Amino acid sequence: MIAVILVGGFGTRLRPLTCTRPKQLLPLGNTTLIEYMIGRLAEQGFREIVLAIGYQPDALKEVLGEGEKLGVTIHYSLEDEPLGTAGPIRQAENYLRGSGRFLVLNGDIVSDMNYQQILDQHRSNQATASIALYRVCDPSRYGVVDITSEGQILAFIEKPSAGTAPSNLINAGCYVLEESVLDHIPLGRKVSIERETFPLLCEKGRVHGWEHKGLWIDTGTPASYLEANREILAASQVGSSITRPMKEYSEGKYVQCYRPYIIGRHTKIGDYCEIGPNVTLGRNVSIGANTRIRDAVILNDAEIGEGVVLKDTIIGQGAIIGNKIRLEKFQLVGDRATVYPGAIVPPGARINPDEDFR
Numbered sequence: 001m002i003a004v005i006l007v008g009g010f011g012t013r014l015r016p017l018t019c020t021r022p023k024q025l026l027p028l029g030n031t032t033l034i035e036y037m038i039g040r041l042a043e044q045g046f047r048e049i050v051l052a053i054g055y056q057p058d059a060l061k062e063v064l065g066e067g068e069k070l071g072v073t074i075h076y077s078l079e080d081e082p083l084g085t086a087g088p089i090r091q092a093e094n095y096l097r098g099s100g101r102f103l104v105l106n107g108d109i110v111s112d113m114n115y116q117q118i119l120d121q122h123r124s125n126q127a128t129a130s131i132a133l134y135r136v137c138d139p140s141r142y143g144v145v146d147i148t149s150e151g152q153i154l155a156f157i158e159k160p161s162a163g164t165a166p167s168n169l170i171n172a173g174c175y176v177l178e179e180s181v182l183d184h185i186p187l188g189r190k191v192s193i194e195r196e197t198f199p200l201l202c203e204k205g206r207v208h209g210w211e212h213k214g215l216w217i218d219t220g221t222p223a224s225y226l227e228a229n230r231e232i233l234a235a236s237q238v239g240s241s242i243t244r245p246m247k248e249y250s251e252g253k254y255v256q257c258y259r260p261y262i263i264g265r266h267t268k269i270g271d272y273c274e275i276g277p278n279v280t281l282g283r284n285v286s287i288g289a290n291t292r293i294r295d296a297v298i299l300n301d302a303e304i305g306e307g308v309v310l311k312d313t314i315i316g317q318g319a320i321i322g323n324k325i326r327l328e329k330f331q332l333v334g335d336r337a338t339v340y341p342g343a344i345v346p347p348g349a350r351i352n353p354d355e356d357f358r
């Protein structure tokens, strides 16, 4: 079975971290988002993956190669211009024709979906398309389905205003599509699967919903990306003495680490620091004395000063954070930026890659 993953978006809501990499190369526990997604597909028997890429494609190719490390074969389908959420599927048709049906995933979802279940239901319904759905309290930020009690989807409503949604079931970014769907996606232009393809299929074919009830996080915003990181750290229990037989980082006196956390190789933690819970420290990070970090992701090679407080933040690769700086509530720092001691960082600030912030 073949799976297509859409990884061509700009990830604007996660800037400045996504100015210098596709969202899918952000860390997730001890791996990256895309390696986590492909790993889950491989575990469930998917051996061929088409990555629909466009934004910073070389970075993805460099990390993933042809997929050998992950036990899959990766084909790259490159877009010169972004083709939206359905256009890339048509563009990849050479890999998909002859498959009968295939799976499509948005490349920014962390979930424990069982793909076999949606496939089995798709077959027994003889559906043209089957869409994974997730139940949320407030569907107004999402694409919501109008669905019959038999599970047939009648319509899609994008971001309905409060109180008008026909259900609490949202599009969870995972679909099984029959090969014939390719004929309904125009070639060579941007096409939205939510706004164009699915509404057309609802009129012409059988579109069914399948409710996923486990873990599901759309990692598109800083808050949801940090939530995904929290879930993955908790699930893998990294930072426990059982899974961490050998310390590959060094720490000073009286350091307190609260689980879950993960600390990369060659990272140095100064005296009296408090690390965790819910912290990912990359490789070769240095942290000065008396610094407190929780609910944060710090990328490789960052230098964090003394007496710093970091909470609900993401710090880019090689960034330098001066002594006594406090960053919280999604103030974000891009790769190689410097925040100088004494700088007043405004709420919600996003400091660009290479910026000197004084």
Ligand code: GTP
Pocket: 006, 007, 008, 009, 010, 011, 012, 013, 014, 023, 052, 053, 054, 079, 081, 082, 083, 084, 085, 088, 106, 107, 108, 220
């Ligand atoms: P924002 O800019 O923050 O909205 O993020 P995004 O660009 O990732 O957009 P969005 O979250 O809506 O995209 C959902 C999924 O579709 C992500 O995995 C994107 O990488 C992917 N995607 C969005 N647009 C395109 C595109 O034009 N081409 C391809 N191949 N993938 C896309």
